[in-house]
Amino acid sequence: EDQVTQSPEALRLQEGESSSLNCSYTVSGLRGLFWYRQDPGKGPEFLFTLYSAGEEKEKERLKATLTKKESFLHITAPKPEDSATYLCAPRGNLIFGKGTKLSVKP
Amino acid sequence: SQTIHQWPATLVQPVGSPLSLECTVEGTSNPNLYWYRQAAGRGLQLLFYSVGIGQISSEVPQNLSASRPQDRQFILSSKKLLLSDSGFYLCAWSARVAQPQHFGDGTRLSIL
Numbered sequence: 671e672d673q674v675t676q677s678p679e680a681l682r683l684q685e686g687e688s689s690s691l692n693c694s695y696t697v698s699g700l701r702g703l704f705w706y707r708q709d710p711g712k713g714p715e716f717l718f719t720l721y722s723a724g725e726e727k728e729k730e731r732l733k734a735t736l737t738k739k740e741s742f743l744h745i746t747a748p749k750p751e752d753s754a755t756y757l758c759a760p761r762g763n764l765i766f767g768k769g770t771k772l773s774v775k776p
Numbered sequence: 777s778q779t780i781h782q783w784p785a786t787l788v789q790p791v792g793s794p795l796s797l798e799c800t801v802e803g804t805s806n807p808n809l810y811w812y813r814q815a816a817g818r819g820l821q822l823l824f825y826s827v828g829i830g831q832i833s834s835e836v837p838q839n840l841s842a843s844r845p846q847d848r849q850f851i852l853s854s855k856k857l858l859l860s861d862s863g864f865y866l867c868a869w870s871a872r873v874a875q876p877q878h879f880g881d882g883t884r885l886s887i888l
Contacts, residue, residue: 706876713879714877764822764835
């Protein structure tokens with residue numbers, strides 16, 4: 671059975687304190703991965719598509735990387751407005767991880 | 777550009793009452809459409825998806841049903857709501873299954 675696991679479930683950072691979120695998966699025939707950001711009371715918002723192992727994508731303070739078994743979302747010098755839940759989803763699979771809830775305190 | 781509309785934003789319904797949630801997409805043709813439910817601590821659960829008019833795939837057995845009467849319209853229904861139907865319901869679209877999904881703002885459904 672295809673599974674996606676995100677860790678940690680919650681992460682509290684001080685403004686400027688860099689860290690990483692993890693998305694690991696057991697998916698047959700993985701064809702890439704999506705990352706989404708979800709604000710409270712809203713639908714997820716698409717951030718990145720990673721198509722193959724070794725690929726990296728960046729957007730402002732976020733950088734996503736992909737290996738054959740996991741993906742990382744690195745957050746460099748986060749700001750309070752980066753607070754949200756971050757979700758990952760294998761491409762073409764219609765399943766999502768449960769997300770990591772990130773809180774950045776000023 | 778493409779937009780997705782989902783309504784209502786919040787809904788409070790008594791147990792045993794019917795349900796109809798509507799979702800429409802603008803700016804694209806023949807989208808894939810999806811209904812998800814999101815419960816606290818359980819993540820996004822796929823309920824239904826549709827690749828075309830009248831084509832509905834159900835992922836989870838339950839008292840909910842979905843219909844796609846028009847190309848860009850997706851409706852989630854129930855004849856009799858249960859307490860366990862409470863949750864945050866999200867509609868989404870994508871150009872193809874392997875493309876990223878774009879979500880509406882959701883409906884918060886509370887069953888009393």
